[in-house]
Amino acid sequence: MYSIPYLDLPPLGHAAGTVQLPGSKSISNRLLLLAGLSEGTTTLVDLLDSDDTRVMLAALRTLGCAIVQDGRLTRITGFAGRPQVASAELFLGNAGTAMRPLTAALAVLATQQGGAAYTLGGVKRMHERPIGDLVDALRGLGCTVDCLGTEGYPPLRVAGGTLDLAAPVKVRGDVSSQFLTALLLALPLAATDRAVTIEVVGELISKPYIEITLNLLARFGIAVERQGWERFVIPAGSRYVTPGEVHVEGDASSASYFIALGAIAGVDAPVRIEGVGAASIQGDIRFKEAAEAMGAVVHAEPNALEIRRGAWPLKAIDLDCNHIPDAAMTLAVMALYADGPSTLRNIASWRVKETDRIAAMACELRKLGATVEEGEDFLRVEPLARFQPASIHTYDDHRMAMCLSLAAFNRLNPAGDGEHAVPVRILDPKCVAKTFPDYFEALFSVVEARAADIPVITIDGPTASGKGTLSASVAAQLGWHTLDSGSLYRVTALAARRAGVSADDEQGLAATARAMQLRFEGVRVLLAGEDVSDELRDEAVGMMASRISAWPAVRAALYDLQCGFRQLPGLVADGRDMGTVIFPDAGLKIFLTATAAARAERRLNQLIAKGISASLDDLRADLEARDERDRTRATAPLRPAEDALRLDNSQLGIEASVQQVVAWWNARQPFDAR
Ligand SMILES: Nc1ncnc2c1ncn2[C@@H]1O[C@H](COP(=O)(O)OP(=O)(O)O)[C@@H](O)[C@H]1O
Ligand SMILES: Nc1ccn([C@@H]2O[C@H](COP(=O)(O)OP(=O)(O)O)[C@@H](O)[C@H]2O)c(=O)n1
Known part of the structure; x- marks a missing residue:
C-alpha cells in the first residue's frame, strides 16, 4: 500500500496480464456479522483485509467472538445471539457495511437482554451519513435508539426497549438499501417464536445488494420469503446455523477498474481478472454489461473475466445506473475516452456515500479539463480531447482514487495525437485501504508505460556523501523504486x-x-x-x-x-554515472557532495555502529583515493551532469536534504496547487 501524501501516475500505455481481486467488502462484512451471530465456528476463506473489515472484526471481538486469522482463513466462533458484554463502545470508522447492520442487530439484542447498552460511532464523515430511516424502523419495532449528536445520524446508543412484532416493520428503501439489509440480517434474532415481516416504503434502490443479503442469509439457514421487492417475511423459528466454511468472492466493484482497464488498454492481449465472474452473486458484476455497451470485449468464466479493447473510441452511453451504484463511478472516467457525451442517471445515492460522489466526481473530472454537467441524481460527461495534468483530491473515498487512476491512460486518448500525455497525481492514495489496499500495486503489475515516461531522479556523488540514504528516503516519500x-x-x-x-x-x-x-x-x-x-x-x-x-x-x-x-511508478538511482550515462534523460539530477572530513567521519560512525574499529585518517585516505580513481577513469568518470543541481550536505541534515530534493522535484512537475 502507498502510505504517502501523493502518488504520481505517469502516462500509462497498454495493459495485459492477470490480477487477483481482493474479497468483496459487501460479502465480507455480511459474512462476518452472520458468523458472529451464529453458534459454532465459521471459517471464511479469502476474507477481504481492509479498513472496513478490520473495524467489523474489532467490533465482533469486543462483543465476545473468538477470532483466529491464519493465512487465507479467518475462523470466527460466534456469540450465538448473546454478546459476552452487556455494554460496549464500538468504533466503526467510515464503514457503512458495519454501522448499519450492527446498529440493527445490537438494537434487537439490547431489547432481549436486560441492562444492555451499546454505543456505535465512527469517523467524522460517518457521522454525516444519514441513518434516520433505520433508526425510525427500529424505534417502530420498539427498540430504544438515541442519536447522540444530530438526530438521524451516528453516533448512536441502543439500550433496552420492548419488541412489538405484531405489525410489519416498515423501512424506507429509496435512500439506501443498507437499512433493509441491516433489518434482514438482524431480525432473525427476533423471529424465534413468530414470523417477522418487513415492508419497504418507497421504491427500493440497489436491489442487487439485497439479493446478496438474501443469498448469504440462506447459507446461514435463514430462508427469507421475498414478496416482490416490497415485503420480506422472516419465518418463525429462524436460527442462524453456520455453514462451516464459506469462500468469499472477489469484489465485483473492484473488478470494474480492471474491466475498464481492459476496455481502454487491453489492446494486444486481454486483462484477466480472477476471483469473480459469471457465477458472482454481486450486483456490480453487471458492470460488465455496461462496459460491453461501451465497447469492451468480455469473456466470462464462472470465477474469472477476460477483457479486451473492442470499440475505440469507447461508445458513449446513457444509462440508468441504479443497479450498479458503486461500479458506475468507473463509467464516469471511461466516458472521457468515448465518442460522445455519456449520461449516468438515477445515481442520487452517490451523494450519501463516503463523500458526495456526484460533486466530487464532477469537480475532479473538470480539473482534468473535462466538461461535466451535474444534477441532483445524474452526471453527464463529455469526452476529453486534451487532458490537463491534475492533482486529484480523493475525499477519503477509495473509489475516487481508483476511478481517477484511469485518467492516466490519456496517451491512448482517441482524440489525442498519441504524443501529448500528462501524469495524474492522486492525493492520499492510501484511501484505497477501505477495500483494495494493494490497488496501485495491482495496477502497476498489468500496465506498461514508455520508459521515457517513467520518472527518474539521479543522485551521483563521491563515496559516503549520503547518496544511498538520500535516495532511499526520497524514494519512500514518492512511492518509487531505488537503484543502488x-x-x-x-x-x-x-x-x-x-x-x-x-x-x-x-x-x-x-x-x-x-x-x-x-x-x-x-x-x-x-x-x-x-x-x-x-x-x-x-x-x-x-x-x-x-x-x-x-x-x-x-x-x-x-x-x-x-x-x-x-519501473512504474518511478525510480531514484544513486551512483557515479546515473545522470551522465545510465539515465541522461532523468527529470532531476542531483550531484551530492560533502567535505572529505565529513564523509570520513560518517564512514567511521557507520563502522563503529557495526562494531568494527577503524582509523579516521586511514578512512579519509582511502576514500580520497577512491574518489580520485572514480574521477579520473576514462569511462564514466565521476562528475556532475551538466544539468545536475549540486547539493552539499556537509552541514545539512538528512531530513532537510530529502525535503530539498522533493521540493526541487515538485517544482518541475506540472501540477498546480488546486
Ligand atoms: N546529510 C547527512 N548528514 C549527516 N550524515 C549523513 C547525511 N546523509 C547521510 N549521512 C550518513 O552518512 C553515512 C553514509 O551514507 P550513505 O548513504 O551510505 O552514503 P553513500 O551511499 O553516498 O556512500 C550514513 O551513515 C548516513 O547515515
Ligand atoms: N554508478 C556507479 C556506482 C558505483 N561505482 C563504483 O562502485 C564502487 C562502490 O559503489 P558504492 O556506491 O557502493 O560505494 P560507496 O559510495 O558506498 O563507497 C564505487 O567506489 C565506485 O567506484 C561506479 O563506478 N559507478
Whole structure:
C-alpha cells in the first residue's frame, strides 16, 4: 500500500496480464456479522483485509467472538445471539457495511437482554451519513435508539426497549438499501417464536445488494420469503446455523477498474481478472454489461473475466445506473475516452456515500479539463480531447482514487495525437485501504508505460556523501523504486573474488557480471539465491568494486541491468554515472557532495555502529583515493551532469536534504496547487 501524501501516475500505455481481486467488502462484512451471530465456528476463506473489515472484526471481538486469522482463513466462533458484554463502545470508522447492520442487530439484542447498552460511532464523515430511516424502523419495532449528536445520524446508543412484532416493520428503501439489509440480517434474532415481516416504503434502490443479503442469509439457514421487492417475511423459528466454511468472492466493484482497464488498454492481449465472474452473486458484476455497451470485449468464466479493447473510441452511453451504484463511478472516467457525451442517471445515492460522489466526481473530472454537467441524481460527461495534468483530491473515498487512476491512460486518448500525455497525481492514495489496499500495486503489475515516461531522479556523488540514504528516503516519500548501482559493482566484485577472477581481467570480470544470477528483495541482494547484502558492505569488497568499475567492459555488462530498474511508478538511482550515462534523460539530477572530513567521519560512525574499529585518517585516505580513481577513469568518470543541481550536505541534515530534493522535484512537475 502507498502510505504517502501523493502518488504520481505517469502516462500509462497498454495493459495485459492477470490480477487477483481482493474479497468483496459487501460479502465480507455480511459474512462476518452472520458468523458472529451464529453458534459454532465459521471459517471464511479469502476474507477481504481492509479498513472496513478490520473495524467489523474489532467490533465482533469486543462483543465476545473468538477470532483466529491464519493465512487465507479467518475462523470466527460466534456469540450465538448473546454478546459476552452487556455494554460496549464500538468504533466503526467510515464503514457503512458495519454501522448499519450492527446498529440493527445490537438494537434487537439490547431489547432481549436486560441492562444492555451499546454505543456505535465512527469517523467524522460517518457521522454525516444519514441513518434516520433505520433508526425510525427500529424505534417502530420498539427498540430504544438515541442519536447522540444530530438526530438521524451516528453516533448512536441502543439500550433496552420492548419488541412489538405484531405489525410489519416498515423501512424506507429509496435512500439506501443498507437499512433493509441491516433489518434482514438482524431480525432473525427476533423471529424465534413468530414470523417477522418487513415492508419497504418507497421504491427500493440497489436491489442487487439485497439479493446478496438474501443469498448469504440462506447459507446461514435463514430462508427469507421475498414478496416482490416490497415485503420480506422472516419465518418463525429462524436460527442462524453456520455453514462451516464459506469462500468469499472477489469484489465485483473492484473488478470494474480492471474491466475498464481492459476496455481502454487491453489492446494486444486481454486483462484477466480472477476471483469473480459469471457465477458472482454481486450486483456490480453487471458492470460488465455496461462496459460491453461501451465497447469492451468480455469473456466470462464462472470465477474469472477476460477483457479486451473492442470499440475505440469507447461508445458513449446513457444509462440508468441504479443497479450498479458503486461500479458506475468507473463509467464516469471511461466516458472521457468515448465518442460522445455519456449520461449516468438515477445515481442520487452517490451523494450519501463516503463523500458526495456526484460533486466530487464532477469537480475532479473538470480539473482534468473535462466538461461535466451535474444534477441532483445524474452526471453527464463529455469526452476529453486534451487532458490537463491534475492533482486529484480523493475525499477519503477509495473509489475516487481508483476511478481517477484511469485518467492516466490519456496517451491512448482517441482524440489525442498519441504524443501529448500528462501524469495524474492522486492525493492520499492510501484511501484505497477501505477495500483494495494493494490497488496501485495491482495496477502497476498489468500496465506498461514508455520508459521515457517513467520518472527518474539521479543522485551521483563521491563515496559516503549520503547518496544511498538520500535516495532511499526520497524514494519512500514518492512511492518509487531505488537503484543502488554501487551494489551492482560490489556484487560483481564479490562474484569475481569467489570465482577467482582477477581485478585486472577485464573480459573475465565482464563475463562474471553477465552470468550473475541476481535477485533483489527490497534492499536485500541475493546472489545465486544467497543473501549477500551484508558481505557487500565490506570495505575490501568496496575497494575491489572501485577498481573493477574502471573497466569499460564491466560497465557495459551492467548497463541493461541498471536500465531495467526503471519501473512504474518511478525510480531514484544513486551512483557515479546515473545522470551522465545510465539515465541522461532523468527529470532531476542531483550531484551530492560533502567535505572529505565529513564523509570520513560518517564512514567511521557507520563502522563503529557495526562494531568494527577503524582509523579516521586511514578512512579519509582511502576514500580520497577512491574518489580520485572514480574521477579520473576514462569511462564514466565521476562528475556532475551538466544539468545536475549540486547539493552539499556537509552541514545539512538528512531530513532537510530529502525535503530539498522533493521540493526541487515538485517544482518541475506540472501540477498546480488546486
Ligand atoms: N546529510 C547527512 N548528514 C549527516 N550524515 C549523513 C547525511 N546523509 C547521510 N549521512 C550518513 O552518512 C553515512 C553514509 O551514507 P550513505 O548513504 O551510505 O552514503 P553513500 O551511499 O553516498 O556512500 C550514513 O551513515 C548516513 O547515515
Ligand atoms: N554508478 C556507479 C556506482 C558505483 N561505482 C563504483 O562502485 C564502487 C562502490 O559503489 P558504492 O556506491 O557502493 O560505494 P560507496 O559510495 O558506498 O563507497 C564505487 O567506489 C565506485 O567506484 C561506479 O563506478 N559507478
